[in-house]
Amino acid sequence: MNVHLGIFGAMILAMGIFASPMLASAQTHQQVVSTDIGTLKVGVLTEPASPKPGETLKMKIDFLNPQSGIIQEHIDYTVLITNGGSAVFGPIPLTHTSLGSATIPVQFKDGENKVVIEIQGILFRPIPTEKASFSIILGDKPVQSKEEPKADVKPTEQKQADKSKPSEVKDKKDLKKDSKKDKKDPKKDKKKDAKKKTVKKPVKKTES
Numbered sequence: 001m002n003v004h005l006g007i008f009g010a011m012i013l014a015m016g017i018f019a020s021p022m023l024a025s026a027q028t029h030q031q032v033v034s035t036d037i038g039t040l041k042v043g044v045l046t047e048p049a050s051p052k053p054g055e056t057l058k059m060k061i062d063f064l065n066p067q068s069g070i071i072q073e074h075i076d077y078t079v080l081i082t083n084g085g086s087a088v089f090g091p092i093p094l095t096h097t098s099l100g101s102a103t104i105p106v107q108f109k110d111g112e113n114k115v116v117i118e119i120q121g122i123l124f125r126p127i128p129t130e131k132a133s134f135s136i137i138l139g140d141k142p143v144q145s146k147e148e149p150k151a152d153v154k155p156t157e158q159k160q161a162d163k164s165k166p167s168e169v170k171d172k173k174d175l176k177k178d179s180k181k182d183k184k185d186p187k188k189d190k191k192k193d194a195k196k197k198t199v200k201k202p203v204k205k206t207e208s
Contacts, residue, residue, distance in 0.1 A: 034066065035119060035130035040075075041066050042117055042132040053110040053138050061102045061117065071100040076121030083109040094120060110139040 029043035041064040051057040063075045076096050081089040089106045117132045 029062065031134050031136075032064070033132050033134045035132045037128070037130045038066060039122070039127065039130055040064065040072060040119060040132075041069075042134075044115070044134065046136065051108055051138065054107055056105055056107050059104045059106055059115075061104065063097070063100045063119070072122065073100040074098055074121075074123045075100055075119060076126075077102070078118045078120070079104060080116045080118075081106060081108075081113055082116075083111055083113045088113060096121075108136060108138050112137050 028045070030045045030049065032041055032043045034041050043062040043064055045060050047058045047060070048055075061077075061079070063072045063077070064070065065072045074096070076094055078091055078094055079089065079102075080087065080091040088109055089104065095102070113136045115134055115136065119127070119130045119132070121127060
């Protein structure tokens with residue numbers, strides 16, 4: 001009887017060991033991002049889910065196996081959180097988590113809070129640094145300045161406007177020519193009249 005109880009207890013313990021990572025992987029994350037090389041995925045959630053600026057919250061980080069989605073144990077990592085170029089949290093020194101999860105108390109600021117997690121080791125083995133980056137935005141997003149809308153001009157109207165410009169220039173030139181023609185020089189007119197009035201008389205030849 002005791003033997004059967006011992007076997008049953010061992011089975012329950014084994015089921016608990018195998019079920020724990022499955023339950024951890026089934027946890028819903030607010031964001032899941034891959035590292036820049038893709039060796040791991042990082043799942044993140046905050047408590048409360050909708051934090052306010054300046055409110056102390058808990059940010060939970062899970063390091064996940066990209067194939068199975070199960071939490072990957074024994075990770076060496078660092079965390080840095082910035083807002084507008086200023087550090088909000090960290091950077092913390094290289095830290096080891098045996099469970100593959102970490103919970104960080106942090107106060108986010110209003111606007112975009114950029115989180116950068118660097119992974120430098122897996123299962124006690126150093127790896128080339130991989131980064132997982134994501135943002136947590138509080139409040140309203142920064143408003144981007146928009147250009148003033150330009151007046152809509154139809155292509156046909158634009159072409160007609162372009163065509164009308166050369167004709168206007170020609171008209172101006174013609175007006176200048178006409179104005180020159182209309183203006184008469186009074187001195188030249190007097191000289192012409194004087195030439196008309198002076199008639200040369202025939203010169204008589206004297207007979208010797």
